[in-house]
Amino acid sequence: MSFGIDDLPVRDELRGKSPYGAPQLDVPVRLNTxxxxxxxPDALVERIAERVREAARDLNRYPDRDAVALRTALAGYLTDTGAHEVxxxxxxxxxxxxEVIQQLLQTFGGPGRTALGFEPSYSMHSLIARSTGTGWISGPRDDDFTIDVAAAEAAIAAHRPDVVFITTPNNPTGTAVPRETVLALYEAAQAAKPSMVVLDEAYVEFSHGASLLPLLEGRPHLVVSRTMSKAFGAAGLRxxxxxxxxAVVDAVQLVRLPYHLxxxxxxTALAALEHTDTLLGYVEQLKSERDRLVTELRTLGYDVVESDANFVQFGRFDGAAGxxxxWQRILDxxxxxRDNGIPGWLRVSAGTPQENDAFLDAVRELKKEEHSA
Structure with a gap:
């Protein structure tokens, strides 16, 4: 007799769920994650090696539990680039x-509490909510994937969530959320409870506009979440x-694991921050390539969602099956x-010029097949 996950005493809210993940296939061009x-760059690789060599001498000791040097350097980066001093x-x-999102939900969510996000959006928000015992509420988006302020305010008023997620630029659609919308939803969240509002800016360095970091001023229930995986080219760093x-920083430390970093x-992160100018130069190249993908896809006749991220959502195909x-014909x-489950749409990451050329050649062939069918 086989024994599987359904035979274990897994929590009810996790039953029937699938782990997060995108296909990792051995193909010449991977533009899905x-x-x-x-x-x-070589100079950064060498600097990482130097810093890690220094750290290795003390690996018999626990690391800096509060990551003071790293947090100070991150604060400097945000101050320099975000038009707001932190x-x-x-x-x-x-x-x-x-893990930042997990710690926020462990702190401000949990059993008997709820979180609300406007879907489609980053699916880990809902997955982490469920894993922390936080109830999940799917808020509305319009057909063009923007957030209708009135409908969003009504959802917040009706559900009175403890945590509200706003993702800008939004993954998987690439759409940016206007400053006025964020302000309106923050005020709606405070009128309802008050609630924590998490502004997920994982892709903000690729945006046509500025970070909304200055909105932190005078808003103690607002959190801006960032990553080094995208703009810093450090997905493997985590x-x-x-x-x-x-006060929020103090609160999340109540749930952090000892010596978690x-x-x-x-x-490694400190070394990367020393090379910020070089790495942000690559970001400018990717923004140009992102805009090229938008233009070329529209020229080919595809619908393309306006993108402020390092990816582009395009379609429209005939529903989920289409x-x-x-996706399969492009893979061939x-x-x-990425086929991320939004019926009629696919998402492509901006790659190098050569990778993007290969993708555009593939979709041109796809269009030829459609016209000849």
């Missing part, structure tokens, strides 16, 4: 932005961070994009 396609007391760091009122992680069939040509 929004990675930065540019390898780290300090060590405003910043917290963890193993990827997913380093996320948040900026918020010092390794000495090696801290050393988008999956298109050696290019992996």
């Amino acid at each position: 929004n990675e930065n396609p540019y390898p780290l 300090s060590l007391a405003n910043v917290w760091a963890a193993n990827g932005s997913n 380093l996320g961070y948040l900026a918020a009122h010092p 390794s000495a090696v992680t801290q050393a 988008s999956h069939a298109a 040509r050696g290019v992996l994009v």
